[in-house]
Amino acid sequence: xxxxxxxxxxxxxxxxxxxxxxxxxxxSMMVSNARHELLQEMKNKWTILAQQSHDLNLTTAEAHERLxxxxxxxxxxMTLVDRSGRVLLDSLVPFAxxxxxxxxxxxxxxxxxxxxxxxxxxxxxxxxxxxxxxxARKLSDDRVLRLAYPATYVESLQQKFxxxxxxxxxxxxLVVLLLAxxxARKVSLPVQKLNYIADNIESGRNxxxxxxxxxxxxxxxxxxxxxxxxxxxxxxxxxxxxxxxxSHIFSTMDQGVLLLGKENVILHANPWMEKEFGIDFIPGGSxxxxxxxxxxxxxxxxxxxxxxxxxxxxxxxxxFDVSLKQVEDQKLLLIRNLTKQIEYELFKxxxxxxxxxxxxxxLAMIMGYAETLRDTPDIDEKxxxxxxxxxxxxxxxxxxxxxxxxxxxxxxxxxxxFAIDGVTSLDEIVADLRAFYAETSDKTLILExxxxxxxxxxxxxxxxxxxxxxxxxxxxxxxxxxSNIRRSAAGLIVSVxxxxxxxxxxxxxxxxxxxxxxxxxxxxxxxxxxxGLSIIKHIANLYQGTVRLETNPEGGNRFIVLLQxxxxxxx
Amino acid sequence: xxxxxxxxxxxxxxxxxxxxxTTSMLQDATKALxxxxxxxxxxxxxxxxxxxxxxxxxxxxxxxxxxLYEPKAVDLRFVxxxxxxxxxxxxxxxxxxxxxxxxxxxxxxxxxxxxIDLPKMADVAILMIQDAITAYFNKDIDxxxxxxxxxxxxxxxxxxxxxELLGYMNADLTNTRNIISLMFITRSIERIADYATNIAEMxxxxxxxxxxxxxxxxxxxxx
Numbered sequence: 001x002x003x004x005x006x007x008x009x010x011x012x013x014x015x016x017x018x019x020x021x022x023x024x025x026x027x028s029m030m031v032s033n034a035r036h037e038l039l040q041e042m043k044n045k046w047t048i049l050a051q052q053s054h055d056l057n058l059t060t061a062e063a064h065e066r067l068x069x070x071x072x073x074x075x076x077x078m079t080l081v082d083r084s085g086r087v088l089l090d091s092l093v094p095f096a097x098x099x100x101x102x103x104x105x106x107x108x109x110x111x112x113x114x115x116x117x118x119x120x121x122x123x124x125x126x127x128x129x130x131x132x133x134x135x136a137r138k139l140s141d142d143r144v145l146r147l148a149y150p151a152t153y154v155e156s157l158q159q160k161f162x163x164x165x166x167x168x169x170x171x172x173x174l175v176v177l178l179l180a181x182x183x184a185r186k187v188s189l190p191v192q193k194l195n196y197i198a199d200n201i202e203s204g205r206n207x208x209x210x211x212x213x214x215x216x217x218x219x220x221x222x223x224x225x226x227x228x229x230x231x232x233x234x235x236x237x238x239x240x241x242x243x244x245x246x247s248h249i250f251s252t253m254d255q256g257v258l259l260l261g262k263e264n265v266i267l268h269a270n271p272w273m274e275k276e277f278g279i280d281f282i283p284g285g286s287x288x289x290x291x292x293x294x295x296x297x298x299x300x301x302x303x304x305x306x307x308x309x310x311x312x313x314x315x316x317x318x319x320f321d322v323s324l325k326q327v328e329d330q331k332l333l334l335i336r337n338l339t340k341q342i343e344y345e346l347f348k349x350x351x352x353x354x355x356x357x358x359x360x361x362x363l364a365m366i367m368g369y370a371e372t373l374r375d376t377p378d379i380d381e382k383x384x385x386x387x388x389x390x391x392x393x394x395x396x397x398x399x400x401x402x403x404x405x406x407x408x409x410x411x412x413x414x415x416x417x418f419a420i421d422g423v424t425s426l427d428e429i430v431a432d433l434r435a436f437y438a439e440t441s442d443k444t445l446i447l448e449x450x451x452x453x454x455x456x457x458x459x460x461x462x463x464x465x466x467x468x469x470x471x472x473x474x475x476x477x478x479x480x481x482x483s484n485i486r487r488s489a490a491g492l493i494v495s496v497x498x499x500x501x502x503x504x505x506x507x508x509x510x511x512x513x514x515x516x517x518x519x520x521x522x523x524x525x526x527x528x529x530x531x532g533l534s535i536i537k538h539i540a541n542l543y544q545g546t547v548r549l550e551t552n553p554e555g556g557n558r559f560i561v562l563l564q565x566x567x568x569x570x571x
Numbered sequence: 572x573x574x575x576x577x578x579x580x581x582x583x584x585x586x587x588x589x590x591x592x593t594t595s596m597l598q599d600a601t602k603a604l605x606x607x608x609x610x611x612x613x614x615x616x617x618x619x620x621x622x623x624x625x626x627x628x629x630x631x632x633x634x635x636x637x638x639l640y641e642p643k644a645v646d647l648r649f650v651x652x653x654x655x656x657x658x659x660x661x662x663x664x665x666x667x668x669x670x671x672x673x674x675x676x677x678x679x680x681x682x683x684x685x686x687i688d689l690p691k692m693a694d695v696a697i698l699m700i701q702d703a704i705t706a707y708f709n710k711d712i713d714x715x716x717x718x719x720x721x722x723x724x725x726x727x728x729x730x731x732x733x734x735e736l737l738g739y740m741n742a743d744l745t746n747t748r749n750i751i752s753l754m755f756i757t758r759s760i761e762r763i764a765d766y767a768t769n770i771a772e773m774x775x776x777x778x779x780x781x782x783x784x785x786x787x788x789x790x791x792x793x794x
Binding site: 263264265286288289292293294295297298301 | 572576577580583584587588590591701704705708709
């Protein structure tokens with residue numbers, strides 16, 4: 001629309017101004033010509049009258065009468081003025097009043113005639129009460145004959161011409177206006193269409209409509225724009241797909257990806273970053289505006305100021321491996337949390353140490369006693385029997401330890417995704433356990449079950465119960481151990497209660513670690529492998545469950561194992 | 572990003588670094604005392620130069636910001652508060668250096684007592700400074716008032732440790748010199764907590780335009 005108005009104004013305004021000027025000058029010229037013609041006419045008339053004035057004595061009443069008659073017929077007023085300006089004759093004024101007439105020396109035309117021979121003026125006459133044209137010329141006797149003619153001729157001519165000119169001007173203006181509108185539309189329409197295309201492309205709209213162009217040149221330009229646009233769209237689509245792929249890759253990465261532009265403006269951050277550092281990395285904002293946390297600010301400042309490409313930086317007791325790559329004005333940060341890996345490595349080292357230690361202790365005892373027995377054939381029978389008992393118990397301990405390690409390894413290699421091929425009868429397990437502990441211990445085992453069958457592998461359930469009940473029998477100072485198996489909304493709950501002593505608050509988490517044994521149990525009488533609770537924890541993990549330790553109302557320990565029963569898949 | 576925004580970010584990162592250095596100095600000085608590590612104490616003394624360099628740098632940066640950008644209202648108070656905070660942080664650095672020097676001396680003789688409350692007191696003071704700077708970045712009045720309230724905990728620990736040390740002094744006069752050193756360390760940590768309180772008061776001024784320096788904290792909270 002703006003282009004249309006522009007073109008219209010460019011076309012219309014100059015023509016309109018030219019029209020106005022043409023009419024103005026034409027009008028002025030016409031009026032000037034009419035005036036000039038009238039003046040010429042008056043000059044001719046003056047010449048005729050001047051010739052007659054020689055023959056006539058114009059100062060007589062008779063002459064005045066003739067001239068008055070002539071004035072009446074022709075509207076031509078004649079005035080005779082002497083050099084001093086005194087009016088001698090005026091055809092429009094009665095003869096008797098001429099004497100009383102005002103001196104005419106001041107009249108411009110008379111003045112000009114006296115001094116330069118002839119004069120011309122146009123002005124309002126108080127005698128005739130109208131606009132008059134005056135022409136005066138000096139006669140040979142130094143008198144001045146002045147002719148006056150009403151300017152009505154010129155005025156009427158001017159009025160007539162003005163009327164016609166206005167009409168002509170109006171019609172021409174209308175024609176020019178219509179033509180300007182037509183051409184402006186013709187010129188601006190393709191521009192408007194191109195503008196419409198440009199606006200749509202700029203706004204990022206998809207499937208932009210391309211209007212038709214009648215003009216072949218414009219159609220060619222539009223076609224070119226369309227091809228460029230289509231290719232751009234294709235490239236954009238490819239770029240968006242690539243970006244999506246890249247974002248997807250970044251989002252699945254187990255490390256942080258942060259791309260920074262100039263002045264550390266965030267260009268991209270993968271979800272790992274937000275999850276790990278707990279701040280919103282909003283693209284376009286500064287990295288240091290995203291957080292007010294001092295250690296985090298210093299963490300990023302340290303990384304960005306470092307000279308090397310890779311570094312190991314700690315934050316809140318966690319260790320990160322950071323790689324910084326500078327690409328032109330951009331910085332790419334790759335951040336990996338090494339805490340768990342380092343912890344695992346530490347754990348592995350500790351575990352190897354523990355296993356070696358735990359294996360070596362009974363082995364050393366067996367070797368020591370066996371060596372003594374071999375080197376001392378005549379040893380006392382009682383001592384020999386005690387040594388053999390010690391060798392046997394150490395072998396049992398070694399065997400138990402190896403069995404536990406094998407079981408733990410088996411559990412670790414199973415993984416959480418497994419199904420069972422049949423339900424497990426609790427009655428059989430409970431009966432076995434009751435019989436076993438009735439024979440081997442003087443403490444009472446109270447086993448309560450609410451369900452008859454569970455969808456847990458029997459060896460797993462047996463392992464949980466045996467380990468927990470064994471521990472309770474070994475370490476509890478009470479006379480009874482209560483075990484309960486029941487179903488709840490959360491899953492199958494296996495609990496074992498003893499009567500104390502309580503496991504210290506600080507050790508409650510650590511007892512589930514491998515080879516960890518409570519400080520109070522560190523005596524020869526109650527030595528375990530230190531793997532029992534770790535095995536339970538692993539079994540609980542296999543069933544997406546948990547294991548925890550609470551204090552029961554009797555002031556003893558309550559171990560609670562929560563298990564999610566597996567679906568039964570018949571073979 | 573506007574140039575002025577970049578200047579504010581630079582001010583923020585420099586203040587965070589200065590805060591990190593001063594708090595780690597206090598942490599290391601306390602660790603050097605507990606673990607009797609004189610080398611660590613030496614390193615703390617050397618780090619004071621870093622704090623002084625940051626003090627000068629931030630000072631110049633703030634003056635440049637005032638001259639070039641003529642900040643108004645809260646922005647002006649933000650820059651002015653930064654100018655005051657660095658003075659306090661620089662003094663915290665000086666106190667840490669003094670503590671480290673005392674630790675160096677203390678480590679030359681057997682320990683007077685097991686250090687339990689002293690590291691606790693230092694931890695509270697460290698957290699107060701860190702929280703004060705975070706509150707400054709967040710323009711958080713509530714956090715500032717909470718820091719002012721926390722000064723009482725440090726004062727109580729100061730009284731308790733001083734009392735305990737006086738008891739040790741009465742019991743064994745030969746240890747007087749070491750006990751005076753420990754009293755000096757306790758007093759320095761208490762002063763550090765006071766600087767954190769000063770910073771918190773300035774944050775209140777920055778966020779509200781009101782000066783609460785000479786008002787009791789309860790009155791401010793009620794008001």
